[in-house]
Every structure is written in C-alpha cells, then in structure tokens.
Amino acid sequence: DAKTTQPPSMDCAEGRAANLPCNHSTISGNEYVYWYRQIHSQGPQYIIHGLKNNETNEMASLIITEDRKSSTLILPHATLRDTAVYYCIAGAILTGGGNKLTFGTGTQLKVEL
Amino acid sequence: GAVVSQHPSWVICKSGTSVKIECRSLDFQATTMFWYRQFPKQSLMLMATSNEGSKATYEQGVEKDKFLINHASLTLSTLTVTSAHPEDSSFYICSASSDRYADREPQHFGDGTRLSIL
Numbered sequence: 001d002a003k004t005t006q007p008p009s010m011d012c013a014e015g016r017a018a019n020l021p022c023n024h025s026t027i028s029g030n031e032y033v034y035w036y037r038q039i040h041s042q043g044p045q046y047i048i049h050g051l052k053n054n055e056t057n058e059m060a061s062l063i064i065t066e067d068r069k070s071s072t073l074i075l076p077h078a079t080l081r082d083t084a085v086y087y088c089i090a091g092a093i094l095t096g097g098g099n100k101l102t103f104g105t106g107t108q109l110k111v112e113l
Numbered sequence: 114g115a116v117v118s119q120h121p122s123w124v125i126c127k128s129g130t131s132v133k134i135e136c137r138s139l140d141f142q143a144t145t146m147f148w149y150r151q152f153p154k155q156s157l158m159l160m161a162t163s164n165e166g167s168k169a170t171y172e173q174g175v176e177k178d179k180f181l182i183n184h185a186s187l188t189l190s191t192l193t194v195t196s197a198h199p200e201d202s203s204f205y206i207c208s209a210s211s212d213r214y215a216d217r218e219p220q221h222f223g224d225g226t227r228l229s230i231l
Contacts, residue, residue, distance in 0.1 A: 034219060043119070043206050043222035044157070087156075091219065099210055099219035100147075103157040 001102045002027040002090035009108040012082075018075040020107050022088030025069040030092045033064060034101065035073050037084040044087065044103075047073065078111045085109075116140055117209050119223030127231055128199060134192045134226045136207030142187035143209035147220060148180070151204040163190055197230045204228075 005023040012018040024033060032051050036044040048055055048062045050071070055062045061074040075082055087106040093099055116139040126132055136146060145164050149157040161182050163169035169182035179201075181193040190209075194201055204227055208220040 036222075038157075041204070041225070041227070043117075043208070043224045045222070046218045046220075049218075093219065099145075100159070100162065101220055102159070103149075105156050 001092075001100070002031055004088045004090055004104050006086070006088055006104065006107045008105065009110070011110050011112060012075075012078045014079055014111055014113055015077055018078040018082065018109055018111070020073040020075075020086050020088075020109065021070065022073070023070045024088070024090045027068055027090045028092070031090045032093060033062065033068075033071050034089045034091060035060070035062065036087045036089065036101075036103075037082075038087065038106075039081075039084045047086075078109075080111050080113070083109060083111045115211075115218065115221045117143075117207065117221045117223040119207055119226055121226060122224060123227045123229075125229045125231065126197065129196055132194045132197055132228060134194075134205055134207070134228075136190045136192070136209070136223055138188045138209040138211070138221070141209075141211050143190075143211055144187070145210040146184055146190040147208045147210070148182060148190075148192050149206045149208070151206060151225075157206060160192075194228065197228070199230045202228055202230045 032049050034049040035047040038044045050062045064071045085106040089101050118137045120135045148160045151157050160175045161169045161171045163184035165187050171177045184190040206225040208222040
C-alpha cells in the first residue's frame with residue numbers, strides 16, 4: 001500500500017467546512033483513497049473513498065487531484081460530533097475480499113464553538 | 114447493513130488469565146476478518162488476518178501462540194489472549210471484509226474491546 005501523509009492536527013469552527021489534506025505521492029494506479037474516522041474509544045467509521053473522480057456522499061466530499069498524488073476530505077458543515085481522528089489510506093480492492101488497510105497516524109480534527 | 118459486533122466491550126482480569134474476544138458479522142458473511150491493536154494515542158496496528166476455515170496470517174512481531182485466532186464460520190472470529198500480562202492491556206478492534214461490499218467499504222469495524230490486565 002502507498003504511504004500517506006497527513007497533518008497531525010487541525011482545528012475548525014462549528015458550522016464551517018473542514019478541509020483535511022492527504023498526500024499519497026506514491027499511489028499506484030489500482031489503489032483507491034479511503035477515508036475513515038475514529039471517535040475516541042470507538043472503532044473506525046467509514047466515510048468515503050474514490051479512485052480518480054471526485055466523490056460526494058451524505059457525510060463528506062472527496063477531492064482527488066488529477067495526478068492522484070493528493071486528496072482533500074471536505075466536511076461541509078462541521079459539528080462538534082465530527083471531532084475525531086481522520087485517517088487517509090491508500091489501498092487496492094482485492095478480489096475475494098480481504099482488503100488490507102494500513103493505518104497511519106491520521107489527523108486529529110477538533111471542532112470548536 | 115454491514116454491522117460488526119464485538120464482545121465484550123470492556124474486560125478487566127488478573128495477570129496470567131486468558132481472555133477471549135468475539136467478533137461477529139451480523140448481517141453479512143465475512144470472507145476475511147482482521148484483528149487490530151491500538152495503544153493510547155497511537156494508530157491501529159494490524160495483528161492478523163484470518164479467512165474462514167484457514168489459519169490466520171500474523172503480522173511480523175505478533176506472537177501467534179500468544180494471540181490465538183479462530184475463524185470457524187463466515188460470521189464469527191475469536192481472538193484469545195493467552196496468559197495475559199499487563200503489557201497486553203490495549204484496545205483490540207476487529208473488522209470484517211466481504212466481497213459483497215468490497216467496492217464500497219473495504220472493512221467494517223467493530224466498536225473494540227478495552228482489555229485491562231491487573
């Protein structure tokens with residue numbers, strides 16, 4: 001799996017958009033970019049993933065640069081409940097399941113009033 | 114869909130005892146299950162990968178005789194920490210993977226088990 005680099009921490013005001021960057025300059029052509037988050041003392045929660053195109057779901061948007069070397073996760077209107085560690089992971093989808101994910105250190109997002 | 118249940122959520126026991134943690138996929142068949150360990154203020158570290166009916170594949174540095182993994186069915190995997198000691202105290206998290214969801218969400222995680230060894 002390609003290595004990813006994220007800032008260790010970020011702050012965001014409640015109601016504002018939170019933009020979390022991720023660098024994955026060695027990503028392979030068949031590797032997706034996945035985002036998970038972990039709220040304190042819970043298991044990771046899936047947020048979104050993408051390959052080349054930008055993606056949006058009910059939780060967030062994912063913007064991937066054209067060269068795929070970096071991406072940004074956007075939480076459009078952050079709330080206090082979005083305070084968590086956000087992990088950006090690059091990995092390939094394997095046939096037969098068993099997709100291995102390698103977690104880095106992530107970004108601690110703190111949403112404040 | 115894609116719910117993973119982990120039990121117990123919290124356990125305290127004496128040094129030298131063995132502890133079993135269960136991981137169940139409630140509404141799907143998990144072809145592969147993963148076990149992670151997380152120490153305070155650190156990231157998740159993969160311990161092992163298991164496929165139903167096969168022996169688990171352990172990551173480098175993880176003692177397979179210490180952390181016994183059984184994946185007897187497509188909905189249940191267990192992790193047994195044998196002869197646990199205080200240094201085994203950690204947050205243990207399981208996840209499950211399925212072909213059915215592989216193109217959407219590669220792993221579905223349980224809520225973890227907080228293990229404290231006195």
